[in-house]
Amino acid sequence: MADPVKVALLGCGSVGAEVVRLLHEQSSDLTARIGAPIELVGIAVRRAGRDRGTLPVDPSIFTTDALGLVKRDDVDVVIEVVGGIEPARTWLVEALRAGKSVVTANKALLAEDGASLHDAAVEGGADLYYEAAVAGAIPLLRPLRESLHGDKITRVTGIVNGTTNFILSAMDAKGSGFSEALEEATALGYAEADPTADVEGFDAAAKAAILASLAFHTRVGAENVYREGITEVSAADVASAKAMGCTIKLLCIATRTVDGGISVRVHPAMIPRTHPLAGVNDAFNAVFVEAEAAGQLMFYGRGAGGAPTASAVLGDLVAVARNRLSGSRAASESSYASLPCRPMGEVRTRYHISLDVADRAGVLAAVAGVFAKHDVSIATVNQSGRGDKALLVIVTHSAPDAALAQTVSDLRSLDFVKSITSVLRVEGE
Known part of the structure; x- marks a missing residue:
């Protein structure tokens, strides 16, 4: 049996505590899978003296000096589950440059400055x-960077935030408004006190940047991702989607564009109920991948929570520990393609627009003229109500x-358009 692989853990919140628990409970299995035991030699926390209940570790290994812990000569692998940009970036860059392997769950840092981490990994x-x-425990990133490495991925579409998916699922199932669904999500522990x-889509946008980077062999940062949240989605929007045989989801969409670039975006969209992602409800996540040779693939499961996230952390720990014992390392970051990221305005999309209009002669022709002015073709028009309650729904x-955005702007200026009650993109058809 080889010498122990010595691990430093940064953070001991819900995920960190689950990592500690699984390391203890699965100790013999992990040893067999790796070929050496795992030894947890230090845990960096904010308050070292805090009561941590029945956590199965020696209290003496807790420290408030995270940087000092990652610099220790006896540390082989650093696991980071603290989150945020700084000081996590400083800790991880220090570890990587010193040749210590890193396992992290820090999506915000990877999206904000993954380049620094990848460069430090190469250096060390x-x-x-x-x-x-x-996406928590869902095995997704490794298939993108390993299993599909011989293929050409054309599109990645995903539901990658459980909180928003729970809210939109509740609105769809119960007809509730956004605020009411958010209150339910908060009460059940799916939403943070500050959601x-x-x-607002920041969490999903960070994940979209990571997915696009792997799928398209291009460094994509959070600044390259177009983002809209779900706070403006109304019960009326959900009802309108139902009438069209659709549901509304917050989607991250990363695609290759016809001119050789890529687009990466996060926004709510209507999708047909026949689409594989339409049936992903509650706090579950799913990612739909389309590739030239492999065709369509879907990854589904729980995308958040202490135990699912810790499961993914331990999977990575096994991989890096095996590499360390064999004297090898994983393939470096693949960013050779360096594809240009196209701005949202250049991306081709479809709109669903609901207009509250005056019911009088010539209105429909005038509305159609605005669309024609911007070379936007109308697929369908439906009118309901009369008089003061006339509603036009255009797809x-x-x-x-x-x-499309300029078309909507011009429609707002028409005197017979009382209000634009809904503007949503349509995907998946």
């Missing part, structure tokens, strides 16, 4: 694994998003 000859950063990162064909 160390492994950088981050399966837990996207901004989830409901467009595919057009540049900038043209």
Whole structure:
């Protein structure tokens, strides 16, 4: 039996505590799988003296000096589950440059400055694994960077935030409004006290950047991702989607464009109920991958929570520990393609637009004229109600998003358009 692989853990919250528990409970199995025992030699926390209940570790290994812990000569692997940009970036760059392999769940850091981590890993000859950063326990990132490495991925479409998916699922199932569904999600523990990162799409955008980077062999940062949240999605939007045989999901969409670039975006969209992602409800995640040779693949499961995320962390730990024992390392970051990221205005999308209009002669012709002015083709038009309650629902064909946005802007200026009650993109058809 080889000498123990010595591990430093940064963070001991819900995920970190689960990592400690699984390391203890699965100790013999992990030893057999790796070929050496795992020894947890230090845990960095904010408050070392805090009561941690029945956590199966010697209290003496807790420290508040995270940087000092990663610099220790006896540390082989650093696991980081603290989150945030700094000081996590400093800790991990230090570890990687010193040749210590890193396992992280830090999606925000990877999306903000993954380049620094990858460069430090190359400099130190160390492994950088981050399966837990996207979609919890779902094995997704490794298939993208290994299993599908011989294929050409054309599109990745996913539901990667459980909080927003729970909210939209509740709105669809119960007819509730956004605020009511958010309150339910908070009461059940799916939403944080401050849900901004989830409901405004920041969390999903960070994950979209990571997925696009792997899928398209291109460094994609959070700044390259177009983002919209779900706070403006109304019960009326959900009802309108139902009438069309659709449901509304917060999607991350990364695609190759016809001109050789890529587009990466996060926004709510209507998708047909026949689409594989339409049936992904509650707090579950799913990612739909399309590749030239492999065709269509779907990855589904729980995308968050202490235990699922810890499962992904331990999977990465086994991989880096095996590499360390064999004297090898995983393949370096694949960013050779360096494809340009296209702005949202150039991306071709479809819109669903609901207009509250005056019911009088010439209205439909005038509305159609605005669409024609911007070279946007109308797919369907439906009118309901009369008099003061006339409603036009228009679904467009595919057009540049900038043209669609300008069309909506011009519609707002028409005197017979009382309000635009809904603007949603349509995907998956």
